Amino acid sequence: MSKPDSRPASIALPATEPVAGRRFAGFAPAHVLVAFLLLVSLAPVVLPEFYVTLLNYIGLYALVALGLVLLTGVGGLTSFGQAAFVGLGAYTTGVLTASPDLPGWLAWAGGSPWLALVIGLLLTALVALLVGSLTLRLSGHFLPLGTIAWGISLYFLFGTMETLGGHTGLTGIPSISIFGWELDEGREIFYLIWVFLLAAVLTTRNLLDSREGRAIRALKGGMVMAEAMGVNTSRSRMVIFVIAALHAAASGWLYAHMQRFVNPTPFGLHIGIEYLFMAVVGGAGQVWGAIVGAGIITVMKQWLQDWLPKLFGASGNFEVIVFGLMMVVILHRARDGVWPLLAKLVPVRGQHIEVDATAAALPRREMPARGERILEARKVTRKFGGLVANNDMNLHVEAGEILALIGPNGAGKSTMFNQLSGVDTPTSGEVLFRGKSIAGHASREIAGLGMSRTFQHVKLLPKMSVLENVAIGAHLRGSGSVVPAAWRLERGEEARLIAEAAHQIKRVGLEEYMHEEAGSLALGQQRILEIARALASDPCLLLLDEPAAGLRFKEKEALGELLSKLRSEGMAILLVEHDMDFVMGLVDRVVVMEFGQKIAEGLPEEIQKNPAVLEAYLGGVE
């Protein structure tokens, strides 16, 4: 742990970590995990049958809710349709293991629950890919409604298809056996359910702490930034959608073999809604929240069903009303769910990501020769209706030089910046990056070519550490995918990515904040963080949008030194900047814009004397 006392006095940021070693800093995470596993494994031995059954249900629900934690809590995609995927898993195994007369082409798959699990997961992945490709593109908050639509459709299909037994369902599903051990009692299948659940929790946690995981965590509130760093956000959305569906299908498979029959009721929309309740009440961003949420909702419903009729007399149905009201109250009181409150009761020592200084450096791109034209805009014009924001703009940047694009407010600098970085497409004209036309290309393709950027309005993931934010910049320099990440098979590459991020953080001088939340930094420091993130992608061209805004004098000096050093290494840099002192002392050439047009171009000294520029900035001299 770091020692806050050793910080230089000039840093204004307050220390946020507790002082280690002196006070009780919490239990070691491994100890808490072992204690939890012990409790779980002892549960069926000591608890009465009723509670074991309850725990079985909690496990099954938590598995689905965990998928929603990933999908909704982390990725920001709300789905009401998960129950339909549970049904898909349950019905697949139901048909394959219980049907007396499977059609000939399917006969090979019949009889074995384990084979049915594999087929069920494959089928679910296929359906999820199909449904996902149709609905995931749906903008923002109408996605949940789309999921309601397909959730209902699948549910009605379960109820109406003859082969699935209609509304009465399928009976005679066998129990699962492992090496001859029949899991036909609640106490036995308990272990299988909880092994599935804990494996899912741990793999989900591993996944989130990886290259892919950072891309997934950027989906909520950082998509523009992530795309600019080379993340394929539509792919990340699809990944979590499929994973959530697979969790649900596995839960359905377990459910079918525990109940030994299936009917459509547990796969309807109302149950899909309950799964979402569980994820949100538990704490939608937290993997352990899934278990807490599933536990709370299951126990609460059981409790309401047992007690309300006794309180209010025979006519039931009060439980739904009270349940709904309690949901509203819980969400009014604990918007972030119950897990954060519970986590406070059992303090676990904070862990931050280890930086392995010995990790081999990532391979670097070959830098272009000094003087090569890296970026060139030819006659770029951008019109918004009748407004011409950029008119016939020409400019170029060479390797090993810093070009400043300046101009009064409203001159069209930001629009120009967007044309150059691929965020927007010019109405006419061409943008060439290393001789290739990039106008109209997606920003993640352009990132892959070696252009990296910062944003005028800082785009960070405020809850993630500085280190992880910078590591997103290195996304394209790794290839570790979902499955290796979930099972921690990509740790070698991950260590190299993290080491690279740490290296860039040191380079820009943010070393002591490496493990702080990015949102806790001052605005100026956040801008510097963005530069580190851009550098982590190993670019040959850096586009900086007002990097000096909000910096103090010393910080500006340090930034100037850093940029000079990058220039001497052969980097091409384009700045949009307002701070003239900063620009004039640093850059090689200046392009001045006014009313969407270039009014001057030249060396800083020339620009300072240029009458057109003086008039643009100071008004005409009468």
Place this chain on the structure above:
Amino acid sequence: MDLQIAILLGQDGITTGAIYALLALALVLVFAVTRVIFIPQGEFVAFGALTLASLQGGNTPATLWLLLGCGVAVAAVDGLAAVRRGDARRLVSILGWNLAYPLALAALFYASQPGAMPMLLQILVALAIVVPLGPMIYRLAFQPIAEAPVLILLIVSVALHVTLVGLGLLFFGAEGTRTPAFSDAQFELGSIMISGQQLWVVGTSALLIAVLYLFFGRTIYGKALRATAINRNGARLMGFSPVFAGKLTFLLAAFIGALSGVLIAPVTTIYYDTGFLIGLKGFVAAIIGGLASYPLAAAGALTVGLLESFSSFWASAYKEVIVFTLIIPVLLWQSLTSHHIDEEE
């Protein structure tokens, strides 16, 4: 299928489509202004219809007690705040709307025989009971978390739906109800028979849509609501309170919902939980309509209505599947024509 049946199904589709159009309108409105995806919209349909039915049966509708309960809760929450601030005028207005008004309605039932009233009066009374529930629910459930993320608002909205459906069963029982038609008139247009009730439904919907159009285009409150939908902070800075905007929106939504229920009650049997599916089909219509444009949402609603009525003839078991899968090709088309990445909060 011969022409006769096709025409019959077409009429049916247009009638239900008109109702879906109204609901789609309310849903788009509520979402735009308050960011709440208002799942309980359908419950207002059911409450409106069943309250009217219960009035016509000569009973005191149980929704009156819900109104009293909500009124007491709002009066307690807001009244306390007003007392603490020493704002006497506000206190009077709070007590008036939330306590005196429901009590006055209750007194009306005590004093008169609602079963014997003319139908128009019964409808007005039903609306008078159900519609104020809208702003009260906004005050109790959404106002305290108005700034929360959309996901939280959505979950609260769903929880509310669960509660209201539960209350519906408690109030009205599991049996469905159909109310008598507004008019028994039958019109003959060539070989086509048109019932008076269908004309009522379509005519009222069209009229209401026109009135809302004028409200949003011509009145200061309508414009203020539109402003809030575009930029909440901007509207607030111009002195239009978001709390008031929320209550006004929920009032409109409750009115549209309850009126839809009253209109459709003579055409189809309404159960305590019918509202949910009707509301969802309103959503489907809104999505088909591109989610933002009111005229397109109305066209989408007619499509949903027609599709539903024709598929119930050809493949009644798959009716819901067909209606809800209709959304998919529309989404596909939308996803192929738009390429932007939008940032969520």
